[in-house]
Amino acid sequence: MPKTSNESFETSLNNLESIVEKLESKDLGLEQSLEMFEKGVILYKDCKKHLEKVEKKISKLSDSLKEEEIIED
Numbered sequence: 257m258p259k260t261s262n263e264s265f266e267t268s269l270n271n272l273e274s275i276v277e278k279l280e281s282k283d284l285g286l287e288q289s290l291e292m293f294e295k296g297v298i299l300y301k302d303c304k305k306h307l308e309k310v311e312k313k314i315s316k317l318s319d320s321l322k323e324e325e326i327i328e329d
Contacts, residue, residue: 265306272299 263271275296279289 263302265303265310268299268302268306272296272303275299 275292278284279292279296284292
């Protein structure tokens with residue numbers, strides 16, 4: 257299994273939520289639980305990476321707005 261996925265944030269988050277529900281149901285055996293947990297960790301990292309990318313983009317945009325305000329004053 258790849259260390260990251262190429263899915264959108266929303267898809268990764270939905271898949272992660274589905275895994276959490278399955279793990280909380282306690283209907284899985286030990287091996288299945290471990291496999292689901294591993295997939296969940298990968299999806300968590302993928303979601304985190306997506307969010308960090310968006311935060312950087314928002315920060316850059318916010319900084320550019322601040323620079324414009326300074327120039328206009």
